Amino acid sequence: MALWAGLGQAATVAQLVGVDAGGLISLITQAALTARQNKKACEQLSRRVHMIADLLPHLQEPELMRRPEFQRPLAGLGDTLREAHDLVMVCQRKSRFYRFFMSGRLADKFRDIQSRLDSYLLVVPFISYIALTHNLNRICDSLPQNHAILPSPASTSQSHPIHVWEGVARFTLAEIAAASNSYAFFTKVGKGTSGTVYRGRLRDGRDVAIKRISKTAQDREMVLRTELAVVPHPRHSHFVRLLGWCAEEDERLLVTEYMSNGSLHDHLHGRKPPSSPVTASWKTRVEVLLGASRAIKHLHRSFVPSVIHCNIKSSNILLNASWTPRLSDLGFSVRHETGEGEHHYQYQLQVVGKGGYIDPEYCRTGRLTPATDVYSFGVVMLEVLTGRPPVITTRGEEEQGEVQTDLVHFALPLIEAGELDKVLDGRPEPRPTPMKIEALQWVANTAVVCLHRQSILRPRISEVVANLETALRLATG
Numbered sequence: 001m002a003l004w005a006g007l008g009q010a011a012t013v014a015q016l017v018g019v020d021a022g023g024l025i026s027l028i029t030q031a032a033l034t035a036r037q038n039k040k041a042c043e044q045l046s047r048r049v050h051m052i053a054d055l056l057p058h059l060q061e062p063e064l065m066r067r068p069e070f071q072r073p074l075a076g077l078g079d080t081l082r083e084a085h086d087l088v089m090v091c092q093r094k095s096r097f098y099r100f101f102m103s104g105r106l107a108d109k110f111r112d113i114q115s116r117l118d119s120y121l122l123v124v125p126f127i128s129y130i131a132l133t134h135n136l137n138r139i140c141d142s143l144p145q146n147h148a149i150l151p152s153p154a155s156t157s158q159s160h161p162i163h164v165w166e167g168v169a170r171f172t173l174a175e176i177a178a179a180s181n182s183y184a185f186f187t188k189v190g191k192g193t194s195g196t197v198y199r200g201r202l203r204d205g206r207d208v209a210i211k212r213i214s215k216t217a218q219d220r221e222m223v224l225r226t227e228l229a230v231v232p233h234p235r236h237s238h239f240v241r242l243l244g245w246c247a248e249e250d251e252r253l254l255v256t257e258y259m260s261n262g263s264l265h266d267h268l269h270g271r272k273p274p275s276s277p278v279t280a281s282w283k284t285r286v287e288v289l290l291g292a293s294r295a296i297k298h299l300h301r302s303f304v305p306s307v308i309h310c311n312i313k314s315s316n317i318l319l320n321a322s323w324t325p326r327l328s329d330l331g332f333s334v335r336h337e338t339g340e341g342e343h344h345y346q347y348q349l350q351v352v353g354k355g356g357y358i359d360p361e362y363c364r365t366g367r368l369t370p371a372t373d374v375y376s377f378g379v380v381m382l383e384v385l386t387g388r389p390p391v392i393t394t395r396g397e398e399e400q401g402e403v404q405t406d407l408v409h410f411a412l413p414l415i416e417a418g419e420l421d422k423v424l425d426g427r428p429e430p431r432p433t434p435m436k437i438e439a440l441q442w443v444a445n446t447a448v449v450c451l452h453r454q455s456i457l458r459p460r461i462s463e464v465v466a467n468l469e470t471a472l473r474l475a476t477g
């Protein structure tokens with residue numbers, strides 16, 4: 001029985017609970033099977049004990065489990081398990097005396113132990129969630145800035161032919177060099193994990209962004225191939241259009257339309273002037289969210305199998321000259337394998353996304369679903385509402401140095417407590433009208449459900465789009 005074996009090895013669980021939980025749970029289950037009295041109550045008890053057994057292996061972080069705040073809620077679990085065991089053992093007896101004198105007392109005892117087990121059932125996932133968050137923060141802290149660990153398709157072989165879509169041109173290295181002044185420093189517009197982006201001009205006069213995929217980037221072939229494989233419908237207005245590519249010598253380059261107004265990230269947290277409509281207007285902010293959510297919906301709903309973007313963040317929501325938002329960076333996206341015959345690509349998954357945006361359930365289970373994008377988009381919604389980055393850095397007490405807090409942990413409890421006003425960004429309008437407040441409340445409520453830690457309880461992206469449409473109507477009114 002793998003479960004019991006796993007628990008047997010869990011020294012930290014045994015230390016925590018003060019008994020050999022695995023052994024005791026096993027005994028309770030066996031005794032419940034052979035109980036002669038109160039058979040039904042014994043089975044119920046055994047079911048609860050089983051559920052606890054399923055949860056305990058999640059509490060195996062020795063460093064965390066030594067802390068009193070983790071130990072306190074579990075105090076007494078060992079005793080409760082022992083009592084549960086004694087109780088089912090009593091039910092092995094079958095005497096008339098026992099039936100006559102004990103049945104009332106036993107019923108009370110069953111109720112008492114079951115309610116105690118229920119309280120542990122509530123508390124164990126909560127502790128495991130805190131432990132997970134702690135671990136995630138540690139992982140994110142240890143990643144280099146702007147680092148994303150990426151999924152890699154099984155077919156990254158260079159011999160695999162690249163399918164080229166109509167309207168996506170193959171450029172020569174000479175054409176790219178001419179367009180970007182040979183990657184002159186003054187044409188550089190940004191840098192990400194996978195490469196550097198330059199501004200260029202094609203011979204026909206079109207302004208373009210040229211992404212030079214770094215020679216040291218992990219999976220550089222994959223980034224190129226995925227961008228070329230997942231081409232959204234050219235008429236879909238909420239994607240940065242891919243215009244071409246180049247794979248010559250040891251260079252791998254992507255050419256996209258140039259977005260002259262930078263990224264949502266720039267306007268919320270960075271270099272853009274406060275007069276930008278994204279910084280200054282709630283309506284524009286909601287429009288940007290709506291446009292981005294429609295792009296995600298296109299990936300989730302219009303492709304078969306659907307596409308998961310895997311890198312939703314405010315720096316991948318770009319703005320063109322007329323402030324229309326466009327989603328970029330499809331190089332890390334994956335096909336959602338939903339069933340037999342539906343997968344066109346087989347991916348070996350590693351952690352995707354970036355600190356502060358990563359779906360905790362994905363981190364824990366490794367399962368990628370469209371809800372992974374929904375979670376990251378929930379973080380973007382919080383950024384838009386609060387004007388704060390996904391990881392907030394503050395100066396702590398003297399000896400503490402800098403302290404980092406996840407935006408989700410900072411903003412979510414206040415929003416859930418009905419105190420949205422305490423977290424709203426003060427830059428757009430110091431005193432929003434009641435209609436605007438209502439609009440922002442729609443956005444905030446939508447963010448809350450998108451950030452549910454269980455992916456199954458998050459909305460689909462189409463529901464997010466519908467809510468943002470309502471929010472925009474209110475913000476416009």
Ligand SMILES: Nc1ncnc2c1ncn2[C@@H]1O[C@H](COP(=O)(O)OP(=O)(O)OP(=O)(O)O)[C@@H](O)[C@H]1O
Pocket residue numbers: 146147148189190191192193194195196197209211240256257258259260262263311315316318328329
């Ligand atoms: N088409 C474009 N037009 C204008 N600027 C762009 C364009 N594409 C990217 N940029 C700028 O270049 C920066 C780097 O983009 P890139 O996609 O390489 O990395 P990123 O999305 O910021 O991070 P990562 O690749 O690590 O997820 C962006 O933040 C953006 O400011």
